[in-house]
Structure formats: C-alpha cells, structure tokens
Amino acid sequence: MDLNQKCTQIRRLILKTIGAAGSGHIGGSLSIVELLVVLYEKHMNISPKHPQKPDRDRLIVSKGHAGPAVYAVLCDKGYFDASWLSTLNKPGTNLPSHCDMNKTPGVDMTTGSLGQGFSAAMGIAKASQLRNDGATIYTIIGDGESQEGQIWEAALFAAQHNLSNMIAFTDYNKMQLDGKVSDICSLEPLDKKWEAFNWNVINVKNGNDCDEIDRAIVKAKSLINLKKPTMIILNTTKGKGIHFAEAAGVNNHSMQITPEMIEQGIIELGGDL
Ligand SMILES: Cc1ncc(C[n+]2csc(CCOP(=O)(O)OP(=O)(O)O)c2C)c(N)n1
Ligand SMILES: [Mg+2]
Numbered sequence: 001m002d003l004n005q006k007c008t009q010i011r012r013l014i015l016k017t018i019g020a021a022g023s024g025h026i027g028g029s030l031s032i033v034e035l036l037v038v039l040y041e042k043h044m045n046i047s048p049k050h051p052q053k054p055d056r057d058r059l060i061v062s063k064g065h066a067g068p069a070v071y072a073v074l075c076d077k078g079y080f081d082a083s084w085l086s087t088l089n090k091p092g093t094n095l096p097s098h099c100d101m102n103k104t105p106g107v108d109m110t111t112g113s114l115g116q117g118f119s120a121a122m123g124i125a126k127a128s129q130l131r132n133d134g135a136t137i138y139t140i141i142g143d144g145e146s147q148e149g150q151i152w153e154a155a156l157f158a159a160q161h162n163l164s165n166m167i168a169f170t171d172y173n174k175m176q177l178d179g180k181v182s183d184i185c186s187l188e189p190l191d192k193k194w195e196a197f198n199w200n201v202i203n204v205k206n207g208n209d210c211d212e213i214d215r216a217i218v219k220a221k222s223l224i225n226l227k228k229p230t231m232i233i234l235n236t237t238k239g240k241g242i243h244f245a246e247a248a249g250v251n252n253h254s255m256q257i258t259p260e261m262i263e264q265g266i267i268e269l270g271g272d273l
Contacts, residue, residue, distance in 0.1 A: 003041060003210040006076075007033050011241050012271045013072035013085060017095075019262035020086040024097060026245050027238040027252035029069035031173045031208070032061075032140060035234060036073045038213045039138060048078045051105040055133040058108040058124055062117030063142035063171060064098040065254075070107065071095050079106035115148030117141075118168070122154045125166040125229075136221070140169045144176025147185045152197070158229040159198035166229035167220045168199075172207065173238035177253050191233055200230040207234025208241075243268055 001009070010033050018024035040046075045057045061070050068088060075082055080094070087093040094103045098112030109124070111117035121139035128135045141151060158166055172190065174181050181187060194201045200223050202216045213234065220230040239245030239252040242265045248255060266272070 017085045019257045021088040023256040025065040031236040060109040060121040060139040064111030074106040114145040115150035119154040125163045155197040162227040163229045173236045194231040207236035
C-alpha cells in the first residue's frame with residue numbers, strides 16, 4: 001500500500017474513532033496524518049511486539065489532544081486490537097482523548113497539558129544521548145502550543161545540550177482552539193525564532209505531502225554532525241482531508257460528529273462503513 005493510500009485508511013479510522021465517541025479533536029488529528037504515516041512507515045525504529053524496547057526511537061506527541069490520530073496509526077502497526085478504537089474516551093478505556101503512556105502501548109509520553117510534552121521530549125533525548133543508544137527522539141508540537149513559555153525553555157535546553165538526536169515538528173496549521181494563531185498571538189517569523197534558539201530549521205511548504213515530509217526527515221538526519229536539534233516546520237491544514245472538518249475552519253478544533261457525518265466522510269474517503 002502506498003503512503004497516500006495509508007493516509008486515507010488512517011483518516012477513515014480517525015473518523016470512526018471520534019464518531020464512536022460522538023465528539024473529539026478532529027481538526028488537529030487530521031492535520032498530522034501524513035506526518036505520522038511517514039514516521040511510522042519509513043523512519044521510526046520500533047518493534048510493536050516489544051513496545052518498551054529500550055533503544056527504540058520515541059515519538060512524543062506534545063499536542064496530546066491529537067490522540068485519535070496516534071491511536072489510528074498505532075492500531076494499524078499492530079500495537080493493539082482494532083476493537084479498542086470504538087472505546088475512545090469512554091469509562092475504563094485504554095484510549096483516553098489525550099495520550100497516556102500508562103494506558104496505551106506505543107505511547108511514549110503522557111501529554112495534553114500543552115508545553116509539557118515538549119520538555120519531557122528533551123529530557124528523553126538527553127537520556128538517550130547519555131546512554132549513547134543511537135535512538136532518534138521525535139516530537140510534535142502545535143502552533144497554538146508554541147505560545148507556551150515552556151516550549152522556549154525546553155528549546156534553550158536542547159541547544160545547550162547539543163541534542164542532535166532530536167527531530168521536532170511544528171504542526172503549523174495556523175489555527176488554535178478558538179481562532180487563528182495570527183489573530184491571537186502570532187509566531188512569525190517562526191523559522192527565524194527557532195534559528196535564533198540555535199536549532200537547525202527546515203521549512204516544509206506542504207506539510208500534508210508525504211514526499212516533502214520524508215525528504216525533510218532525511219535532511220534532518222543528515223545534519224547530525226552539526227550537533228544541534230532540528231525543528232521541521234510543517235505548513236499544514238487543520239481538518240485536512242475530510243470536507244466537513246476542513247470547511248468548519250476554526251470551529252473544527254473539537255467537533256460533534258453525527259452518524260450522518262461519519263457516513264458522508266467514509267464515502268468521501270472511498271471506504272466501507
Ligand atoms: C496548558 C494548556 N492550556 C490549555 C489547554 C487547552 N487546549 C487544548 S488544545 C488547545 C489549542 C491548541 O492549539 P494548537 O497547538 O494549535 O493545536 P492544533 O491546532 O494542532 O489542534 C488548547 C488551548 C491545554 N490542553 N493545555
Ligand atoms: Mg494549530
């Protein structure tokens with residue numbers, strides 16, 4: 001299956017998962033589908049049968065409200081049974097709306113309080129550097145999340161400690177919970193800010209294009225001798241790939257999903273209900 005087909009399949013799973021809960025964070029889940037698929041299909045050194053393998057690569061999804069996207073990909077990789085997906089956010093579930101490392105196999109850090117996952121990721125990268133285990137530590141932050149002061153403290157730490165095993169991504173979908181980032185607290189010029197914090201920076205024009213993302217990660221890995229962490233800025237679309245979600249714009253952060261919307265979306269994505 002090619003990567004684009006895989007993305008469509010993952011979008012179907014996300015829609016069914018959030019649909020089973022009745023509502024959820026669909027916008028910020030859909031904007032990182034291509035990134036997650038490229039990471040898990042082409043880059044992450046992991047072993048779903050041994051989720052705790054000590055020298056595995058890690059992914060810390062600091063924008064932890066994108067749990068449904070993470071679960072769809074982990075399920076597809078075989079970390080757990082597909083029957084779990086319909087339990088999203090229900091009492092007793094192993095798939096809470098925000099990522100929880102104590103509940104879900106394959107989740108490397110509990111996240112949801114914005115800013116904190118990114119700091120934890122730097123600590124994990126520092127530990128891996130000390131162990132010299134050869135792992136790459138990946139992390140994903142939101143653009144709204146980037147307004148947190150904690151992000152920039154962690155950025156200083158990473159540069160100070162030459163964390164060249166750190167490849168971070170900003171999901172630059174230009175929207176946050178209830179409005180546009182540029183109206184609330186602009187990040188521009190975002191690439192210059194990361195450069196000023198002594199990170200390598202790679203801009204990806206279309207952050208929902210698998211090939212562009214893949215090339216950026218290959219490039220990031222080639223910069224390892226510079227002894228700096230790398231930030232890949234992905235220009236994405238919030239709600240990408242499902243018409244009603246994309247059309248809702250800033251209202252797609254967390255949406256109610258009716259059975260009719262699931263049906264319509266699944267048909268649009270060319271699948272069976
Ligand atoms: C510390 C903290 N403050 C507020 C929230 C509530 N919250 C959840 S998601 C969100 C918006 C995040 O926007 P962004 O990072 O752009 O995420 P995305 O667009 O990718 O969904 C907010 C304010 C939170 N989870 N944590
Ligand atoms: Mg955003």
